[in-house]
Amino acid sequence: MPTLAHTKHPHDDAPDTAEAFRRMAALEEGAERDAVRQDIVRAWLPMADRLAGRFRNRGESLEDLKQVAALGLVKAVDRYDPSRGAAFESFAVPTITGEIKRHFRDHMWTLHVPRRVQDLRGRVRTAYQELSHSVGGRAPTVAEIAKKAGMTEEEAMAGLEALDSFTALSLDAELPGTEDGYTLVDALGGPDPALDTVIDREAVKPRLAQLPEREQRILYMRFFRDMTQSRIAEDLGISQMHVSRLISRCCNQMREEIMRDSGV
Helix, strand or coil, X not given: CCCCCCCEXXXXXXXXXXXXHHHHHHCCCCHHHXXXXXXXHHHHHHHHHHHHHCCCCCCCCHHHHHHHHXXXXXXXXXXXXXHHCCCHHHHHHHHHHHHHHHHHHHHHCCCCCCHHHHHHHXXXXXXXXXXXXXXXXXXXXXXXXXXXXXXXXXXXXHHHHHHCCCCCCXXXXXXXXXXXXXXXXXXXXXXXXXXXXXXXXHHHHHHHHHCCHHHHHHHHHHHHCCCXXXXXXXXXXXXXXXXXXXXXXXXXHHHHHHHHHHCC
């Protein structure tokens, strides 16, 4: 079986695999075709690794990026049609780059960010990096980034905000500047029990207004002034037992009316 010749492309450092692709296209599925395919993939792996290297330092390990690039290379080899006349590298480069970008879009974003904003983020990131070398040690302004990237300042702001949306901070992460273990979850609020009280009071209000004046006064003294039944009985000149019965009757009556009106 002939081996793949690793001659160089006349215009760049890409391997010359044109003949190998023609052989592979002419072969039926089988061991010989698989061997030629593997030779082609091996020959182009250095290029795939170089393309992966362009995306280093973006939150993903270089080894993982190389694996994604290799997957894109395999897809390019399988889909390339030499009969169309285009050089393989012109087809493989966008295929591999697209696979890497898709990996970032589908697997690396912790928060959902619209595709348009993701594209703005990439342009802003590139402009920021280029400007950082020419603005004298300070951070580039939004206006400078917008001008460099060819976008509006509003779009530049959206891109800058997306830079911080690539990963999410755990709620268990300790807040910067704290030494007592205070985390983000400690800063979160909780349900306010007083809200239920407000709802209950609003539901009871019209029913209270319908009660006789004495019953209204008894309930006010018991639940709003926190007076004991014996103290209420003493103020009104009635027995404590009578006060107890009146409170129970009024509460039961209002509860039944509220439940009936709410359909419970």
